[in-house]
Amino acid sequence: MIEVRELTKRYGSTLALDRLSFQARPGRVTGFLGPNGAGKSTTLRVIVGLHHATSGVALVNGRRYADISRPLHAVGALLDTGAVHPGRTAFDQLACLARSHRIGSARITTLLEQVGLRDVAHKRVGGFSLGMRQRLGIAAALLGDPGVVLLDEPVNGLDAEGIRWVRDLMRTLASQGRTVLLSSHVMSEMALIADHVLIIGRGRLIAETSMEGLARRFRRDVLVRSPRRHELGRILRAAGASVAFEPQGALAVTGADPATIGDLAAGHHIPIHELTPRGATLEDIYLDMTGQAADHRAGGGGSR
Numbered sequence: 001m002i003e004v005r006e007l008t009k010r011y012g013s014t015l016a017l018d019r020l021s022f023q024a025r026p027g028r029v030t031g032f033l034g035p036n037g038a039g040k041s042t043t044l045r046v047i048v049g050l051h052h053a054t055s056g057v058a059l060v061n062g063r064r065y066a067d068i069s070r071p072l073h074a075v076g077a078l079l080d081t082g083a084v085h086p087g088r089t090a091f092d093q094l095a096c097l098a099r100s101h102r103i104g105s106a107r108i109t110t111l112l113e114q115v116g117l118r119d120v121a122h123k124r125v126g127g128f129s130l131g132m133r134q135r136l137g138i139a140a141a142l143l144g145d146p147g148v149v150l151l152d153e154p155v156n157g158l159d160a161e162g163i164r165w166v167r168d169l170m171r172t173l174a175s176q177g178r179t180v181l182l183s184s185h186v187m188s189e190m191a192l193i194a195d196h197v198l199i200i201g202r203g204r205l206i207a208e209t210s211m212e213g214l215a216r217r218f219r220r221d222v223l224v225r226s227p228r229r230h231e232l233g234r235i236l237r238a239a240g241a242s243v244a245f246e247p248q249g250a251l252a253v254t255g256a257d258p259a260t261i262g263d264l265a266a267g268h269h270i271p272i273h274e275l276t277p278r279g280a281t282l283e284d285i286y287l288d289m290t291g292q293a294a295d296h297r298a299g300g301g302g303s304r
């Protein structure tokens with residue numbers, strides 16, 4: 001469990017986090033989404049004690065990171081894939097981390113296999129692609145078998161197969177009861193990976209919802225095609241829905257969901273040829289939400 005309460009972080013005159021509060025619960029994959037500069041990395045860094053908050057707290061299983069006695073076993077984090085020693089092999093990179101926590105080489109071998117780096121375990125990291133470094137970073141995060149996993153932009157540099165691999169791995173970790181928090185600035189990546197999403201903009205929480213809920217909330221209308229559209233239109237209006245006729249003879253219905261429309265039509269023996277819920281794409285929703293946050297800030301004047 002991760003709990004962030006009223007977290008504020010200033011870097012000089014930059015307000016990176018502005019009384020940010022949220023929880024990431026065990027057993028699910030939580031996406032931490034926001035445009036570049038929204039404050040995602042700063043939040044993750046504060047959670048693992050790399051940066052100090054100006055005010056507020058970040059707790060892992062009810063404790064501040066500094067108060068956790070064997071942190072690698074409690075929290076695993078991938079924060080910066082560039083932070084590797086290029087002259088070291090993948091195995092040595094993990095061995096250096098493992099030593100301080102008395103983790104044996106068998107665990108390293110298992111993890112390198114799990115992340116698909118077994119064949120390059122003894123190659124220097126300097127020659128690794130970004131995707132390979134991401135895999136190594138994920139292995140490092142999992143070294144201590146932690147209950148909480150934080151990954152900053154873990155699919156950055158991965159191809160479609162790599163993204164699927166991260167998704168499957170994260171789902172497995174969550175199904176084992178772990179807390180998984182992944183950041184990304186790309187909605188389409190999150191839509192594939194996360195069950196639940198926290199959207200931040202300018203250091204503030206804009207929305208917290210399930211992926212499904214997000215899509216549902218922004219569903220616009222239902223497109224209905226029927227050879228008896230006028231009759232159906234009257235019935236739907238009588239039931240309280242709003243109905244507009246579209247150019248090609250379809251009905252655009254708001255105020256009734258597909259099940260209600262289908263049931264009403266069936267009750268009157270009216271055939272239905274199409275019933276399609278329409279909404280903004282997740283990408284549109286996200287850009288809209290984060291854009292509004294930016295506008296609000298720009299127009300708000302002096303809220304910093």
Ligand SMILES: Nc1ncnc2c1ncn2[C@@H]1O[C@H](COP(=O)(O)OP(=O)(O)OP(=O)(O)O)[C@@H](O)[C@H]1O
Nearest residue numbers: 011014016034035036037038039040041042043185
């Ligand atoms: N060490 C630092 N010194 C000064 N300003 C910083 C520092 N780290 C982050 N910032 C600023 O804080 C704000 C939040 O940055 P942060 O890196 O947390 O955002 P992010 O959502 O992770 O974006 P990105 O995906 O681009 O890393 C930005 O305005 C950034 O310029």
